[in-house]
Amino acid sequence: MSISIEKQKLIEEIGLRLEPILRLAPLAARIYALLTVSSYEGLTFEEIREIIGSSKSSTSVNLNVLTQLKLIDYYTKSGDRKRYFRIAKYFQLSALEAQFESLENEIKLVEKITDYNKVHYPEKFLNEESVGDITKNYLRNMQELVAITIKKINERDASKV
Template structure:
């Protein structure tokens, strides 16, 4: 693959991932794209200047968004001997923190569905349940089972990643 093709592919991926992070993680558009760019840059780190050039943003905008991402513990920086520049990369604990957030989100959703299921069962405890209402109850039961499997899979993934360190 040509270098120009890879550069173009990276730009498209940064945009696609940026929109995803902007929507799902409620990050600003530029923070989302910085995070995406760093995610695609592996561990070699990216200089401030490279971010500014690649994302076509002002120094102040890049600086503000880098500070935001650092305060959120999503990214960190390092320096190289003999080089005054700072090189930014995804925080080593970022993926674990992200998995923890997703696990907590699923646990919260499970609690809500358990409460809804309990409420529905109480409503129908003294009456005959028709097929439509039975489906509503079964939906919650199946959904809770699904959520349980999501939580278990995320926890297993987290364990595997921790063991890789």
């Protein structure tokens, strides 16, 4: 199975971006990227291995890691022993919910730092808005955008039931 040069470049670009974000090995990031730009029907082990150009053992290990992280899942077709790998349907929703919680924790930490500095270094707050307050507002705005996105995904899924 061959893919276009355009798709190869896109897989590489997505993979490079996802490595640090998802803390993935380069091969796992490329496999995830490949599945991201493939049909929701998914790809077989052999198709993934052939497109990515990796060994059987490396492909297997990285597919297992991605499955354990719940970034991808697989299914089988009746009468077919092959597994078809695809992006996990609700990974994006889970990632957004985790991001919302992370932002909440960061807001609480910034509030603690700001409160501490107000008591111990009040001169920082006499004539200007503190960096902590500016940061807290930024984080709250980000959290609001994440919440809106989560709501839209949930509403979309509810309308399909």
